[in-house]
Amino acid sequence: MKKLLLLLSLAALLLTTRAVPSAQRGPVAPPPGRIVSLVPATTEMLYAMGAGSRVVGVGTYDRYPPEVDKLPRLGGLLDPNIEQLIAIRPDLVIVYDTQTELRRQLERAGIPMWGYSTKGLSDVTATIKSLGDRIGMAAQANAAATGIDARLQAVRTRVAKLPRPKTLLIFGREPGSLRGMNASGGYGFLHDLVELAGGVDVLGDIKQAAVSMSSEMVLARAPDVIIELHYGEAWPPAKIESERRVWSALPSVPAVRNGRVTLLTGDEFVVPGPRVPLAAERLAAVLHPESSR
Amino acid sequence: MKRYVLETRDLSFDYGRGARAARVLSNVSLGIEGGSIVGLLGPNGSGKTTLLRLMSGVLTPSSGRVMLDNHLLTKMPRRDLARRVAVVPQETRATFDFTVLEMVLMGRYPHLGPFELEGAADMEIARAALEATGTAGLEGRQFATLSGGEKQRVVIAGALAQASDMLLLDEPTTALDLRYQFEVLAVLKNLNASRGTTVVISTHDLNLVAALCQQVVLLKDGSVLAQGPTADTLNADNIRALYDVDADVRFHERAGHLTVVPLARH
Amino acid sequence: MPGTEYSLARGTSTVRSRLAWTLAGFGILALGACLLAPLAGGTSISLRNVFDRAQPYATNIDAQIFFIARLPRVIAAALVGSALALSGVVFQALLRNPLASPDTLGVSAGASLGAMLAITFNADVSIGGLSTVPLASFTGSLGALAIVYGLSVIRRGGTSTMVLLLGGVTLTALLSAVMGFVQFVADFTQTFRNVRWMMGSLDVASYAPIVAALVPMAFACAGFATLPRVLDLISVGAESAAARGVDVARTERVALISASLATGAAVSLAGPVAFIGIIVPHLVRLIVGADHRLVLPASALFGATLLIACDVVARTIMAPLELPVGIVTALVGAPVFLWLLFRRA
Numbered sequence: 001m002k003k004l005l006l007l008l009s010l011a012a013l014l015l016t017t018r019a020v021p022s023a024q025r026g027p028v029a030p031p032p033g034r035i036v037s038l039v040p041a042t043t044e045m046l047y048a049m050g051a052g053s054r055v056v057g058v059g060t061y062d063r064y065p066p067e068v069d070k071l072p073r074l075g076g077l078l079d080p081n082i083e084q085l086i087a088i089r090p091d092l093v094i095v096y097d098t099q100t101e102l103r104r105q106l107e108r109a110g111i112p113m114w115g116y117s118t119k120g121l122s123d124v125t126a127t128i129k130s131l132g133d134r135i136g137m138a139a140q141a142n143a144a145a146t147g148i149d150a151r152l153q154a155v156r157t158r159v160a161k162l163p164r165p166k167t168l169l170i171f172g173r174e175p176g177s178l179r180g181m182n183a184s185g186g187y188g189f190l191h192d193l194v195e196l197a198g199g200v201d202v203l204g205d206i207k208q209a210a211v212s213m214s215s216e217m218v219l220a221r222a223p224d225v226i227i228e229l230h231y232g233e234a235w236p237p238a239k240i241e242s243e244r245r246v247w248s249a250l251p252s253v254p255a256v257r258n259g260r261v262t263l264l265t266g267d268e269f270v271v272p273g274p275r276v277p278l279a280a281e282r283l284a285a286v287l288h289p290e291s292s293r
Numbered sequence: 294m295k296r297y298v299l300e301t302r303d304l305s306f307d308y309g310r311g312a313r314a315a316r317v318l319s320n321v322s323l324g325i326e327g328g329s330i331v332g333l334l335g336p337n338g339s340g341k342t343t344l345l346r347l348m349s350g351v352l353t354p355s356s357g358r359v360m361l362d363n364h365l366l367t368k369m370p371r372r373d374l375a376r377r378v379a380v381v382p383q384e385t386r387a388t389f390d391f392t393v394l395e396m397v398l399m400g401r402y403p404h405l406g407p408f409e410l411e412g413a414a415d416m417e418i419a420r421a422a423l424e425a426t427g428t429a430g431l432e433g434r435q436f437a438t439l440s441g442g443e444k445q446r447v448v449i450a451g452a453l454a455q456a457s458d459m460l461l462l463d464e465p466t467t468a469l470d471l472r473y474q475f476e477v478l479a480v481l482k483n484l485n486a487s488r489g490t491t492v493v494i495s496t497h498d499l500n501l502v503a504a505l506c507q508q509v510v511l512l513k514d515g516s517v518l519a520q521g522p523t524a525d526t527l528n529a530d531n532i533r534a535l536y537d538v539d540a541d542v543r544f545h546e547r548a549g550h551l552t553v554v555p556l557a558r559h
Numbered sequence: 560m561p562g563t564e565y566s567l568a569r570g571t572s573t574v575r576s577r578l579a580w581t582l583a584g585f586g587i588l589a590l591g592a593c594l595l596a597p598l599a600g601g602t603s604i605s606l607r608n609v610f611d612r613a614q615p616y617a618t619n620i621d622a623q624i625f626f627i628a629r630l631p632r633v634i635a636a637a638l639v640g641s642a643l644a645l646s647g648v649v650f651q652a653l654l655r656n657p658l659a660s661p662d663t664l665g666v667s668a669g670a671s672l673g674a675m676l677a678i679t680f681n682a683d684v685s686i687g688g689l690s691t692v693p694l695a696s697f698t699g700s701l702g703a704l705a706i707v708y709g710l711s712v713i714r715r716g717g718t719s720t721m722v723l724l725l726g727g728v729t730l731t732a733l734l735s736a737v738m739g740f741v742q743f744v745a746d747f748t749q750t751f752r753n754v755r756w757m758m759g760s761l762d763v764a765s766y767a768p769i770v771a772a773l774v775p776m777a778f779a780c781a782g783f784a785t786l787p788r789v790l791d792l793i794s795v796g797a798e799s800a801a802a803r804g805v806d807v808a809r810t811e812r813v814a815l816i817s818a819s820l821a822t823g824a825a826v827s828l829a830g831p832v833a834f835i836g837i838i839v840p841h842l843v844r845l846i847v848g849a850d851h852r853l854v855l856p857a858s859a860l861f862g863a864t865l866l867i868a869c870d871v872v873a874r875t876i877m878a879p880l881e882l883p884v885g886i887v888t889a890l891v892g893a894p895v896f897l898w899l900l901f902r903r904a
Contacts, residue, residue: 061747076747077747078747172748172751172752174690174691174692174752175683175690175691176683176685176690176691177690177764177765177768178762178764178765179690179692179760179762179763179764180752180755180756180760182751182755205879206879206880211880212755212880212881212883214601214628214762214874214881215627215628215762215764216600216601216602216624216628216629216762216874216881217601217602217879217881219602219620219623219624219627219628220601220602220620220624220879222620231748249627249764249765250623250627250764251616251617251623252616252617252618252619252620252622252623257617257618346798349802350801350802351798351801351802371801371804371805371806372804374804375802375803375804376804378802379802379803380798380799380802382796382798382799385795385796385799386795386796387794387795387849388651388652388655388656388657388794388795389652389657389794389844389849390844390848390849391791391795391848391849391850392848395791395848395849395850396795399791399792399795399803400803402788402792402803402804402805403803403804407785407788410573410574410575410578410852411573411574412573412575413573416573455803
């Protein structure tokens with residue numbers, strides 16, 4: 001009777017334990033030495049934890065650190081170049097979780113991969129640690145993560161007692177007009193950054209990462225601070241000024257009345273990677289100018 | 294010297310340009326007397342439709358001239374021309390759902406100013422035109438729902454509303470069955486008798502010409518084969534020359550006009 | 560087949576009285592829409608505050624929402640709705656095809672391509688109060704018009720409408736292919752902007768683009784004013800019309816240019832808004848009949864009313880979020896269009 005029970009429980013254990021796919025187990029073979037990262041965030045993370053020498057290929061939109069300019073570019077979210085990927089002979093490819101077709105192709109080619117996805121600010125450090133585990137640099141990864149957390153906490157503490165202005169974060173619109181405004185909603189790492197930097201997200205009640213804004217919404221929500229994010233090359237001062245003046249079409253908005261419309265350029269706002277503390281610091285400087293010394 | 298209300302002199306027309314031009318009419322000279330009913334008779338491709346379109350001013354001659362009351366047709370202002378010559382096309386398809394009355398009222402266009410709306414007088418003329426073609430009861434009906442014969446009579450009414458002295462009809466009975474052919478025939482005869490309207494019909498129906506037309510112009514391959522009073526011109530020799538068909542032409546007592554019976558291929 | 564009797568006293572009443580009733584009826588509807596629409600929106604505002612002179616305008620949020628966010632939107636909706644409806648009527652008569660629309664001849668596609676090129680290649684030109692994308696869009700529509708006009712003029716005589724129709728359909732297909740290519744080379748942000756633009760938006764937030772759009776619209780309306788009766792005549796047959804004294808070639812030119820200018824103005828102001836241009840003429844004809852002297856003004860008024868209504872829905876149905884107006888017109892327009900098709904069949 002006891003033997004039967006033992007056998008049954010053993011069988012139950014075996015049946016309920018799922019085999020873990022090899023791509024997600026800890027390093028069994030030697031740690032990967034030829035890593036391709038199609039995701040800008042993970043590229044930066046790899047360099048941050050000191051694995052930069054192992055990176056042999058990056059994605060189209062990777063720009064940091066400057067060393068990546070010398071590396072071959074293998075496509076991005078929508079257009080990964082599978083042939084070049086295979087030709088480079090990587091032993092680990094970091095892809096977006098949603099790139100199902102690419103993942104299928106890599107599986108067929110027998111190339112190990114690591115799926116990336118992100119929801120909010122806290123995922124940055126979680127991803128760094130997880131990635132560090134995967135490539136056998138757990139200690140360095142944890143150190144990097146701790147450093148990031150510390151800097152973020154510093155910002156948090158600095159602004160903790162300060163009044164929190166209502167903040168609108170716009171990451172795109174038609175130049176020269178207020179049409180086609182896209183703003184950061186109450187979800188995602190930009191929202192988390194704003195809250196951390198001591199602001200109140202005026203769109204916090206809308207649980208979307210991106211919200212199409214209308215002029216009525218801006219007027220109604222009356223933000224105290226408007227921050228516009230701009231990518232690519234920095235604009236000349238004349239252009240920055242003319243784009244800022246576009247907001248004078250909505251004079252009742254406190255941000256416009258008090259001249260608190262700011263344009264920020266920088267990849268750290270686009271890439272949820274190791275540079276988020278810089279993004280947090282810059283946001284805090286805009287939201288609380290008196291506090292940043 | 295007969296007074297011709299419409300006359301063509303050495304009229305020629307080419308379709309297309311340059312090397313690909315096809316001569317459709319060559320040196321057609323004819324005269325239409327006021328108040329007569331004339332048939333343009335010929336096989337398909339003889340150029341009778343083109344001739345009709347030249348006579349209505351829609352086409353411009355390649356050479357030669359068309360004169361209306363001794364005025365050069367091509368020099369006449371469109372509106373003036375429309376007030377004197379009305380055209381009934383072979384088929385009329387209305388893209389939109391116009392009523393019968395609306396279709397007929399369009400005939401008043403040449404008489405109205407650019408932004409003028411039809412008034413009571415125009416409504417009367419339109420209704421009189423419907424009466425004359427026996428379609429008064431169809432006034433509120435949608436044009437698209439009418440039968441072929443009704444449609445054709447309404448289009449004739451529309452041409453009548455133009456209050457012109459001349460009516461040009463292109464194959465008016467070709468798409469109609471026997472009953473409606475009679476109806477249209479009767480309308481045209483009546484118009485000619487009561488209002489003195491000059492009627493020119495382009496057709497290949499020999500018996501229609503025989504029944505209706507006082508004068509006939511025979512067209513073959515773009516040239517006039519013969520023209521003159523129907524009684525003289527519509528004979529077996531000419532028919533053979535025109536259609537390569539042996540036919541028997543004789544006066545029919547009961548019908549009261551000539552009839553043509555085709556007998557055999559020549 | 561549709562019935563023989565229609566409402567609004569057809570048949571025996573004169574055109575004059577029917578015109579008066581039509582203008583009155585549709586005019587009241589349009590006026591009502593213009594007056595009520597600015598009161599609707601995702602935020603509730605108080606009319607008393609809006610017109611309260613005591614509050615300084617610079618801080619009066621309700622007033623600014625009314626005068627900056629909503630009123631220009633309603634005016635833009637009226638302008639775009641009437642422009643598209645008028646173009647639809649004229650194109651349907653010009654092409655003698657009840658399925659024609661402002662999109663048929665490629666003018667709309669030209670405007671969209673112009674906008675896409677400006678977005679994708681980050682062009683930066685502004686003239687007066689107009690920013691780059693609307694300018695590029697209007698230029699694109701003029702380009703398409705030039706091509707179609709050239710096609711119609713090259714072929715002399717014969718069935719010019721057939722050439723026009725085929726040429727226009729081909730041009731639309733060609734421009735759509737080019738747009739596909741532009742999308743392909745565009746990066747992520749640009750694609751996002753392109754897609755947003757293509758969904759249509761009336762959130763102009765200022766009066767300058769409206770005034771700019773009024774310029775080509777004025778020319779278009781000058782052309783439209785000469786067309787109503789001749790469109791009736793031409794829609795029955797080009798040769799019949801010519802025989803009744805209509806200068807068909809000139810009429811077709813005026814119709815083509817006016818309708819294209821109106822379409823270009825509308826699309827560059829609000830992006831391509833679907834279905835207004837094709838269903839408004841049909842709905843209006845169901846009520847007033849086929850006489851273009853009634854259909855043209857009624858369509859202008861009803862097009863304005865319909866788009867204003869669709870914009871109100873777009874602004875309120877998912878408050879505080881706003882739907883692109885093109886989505887609402889498509890969701891409303893497609894079933895109505897299907898219903899119209901089934902009626903005819």
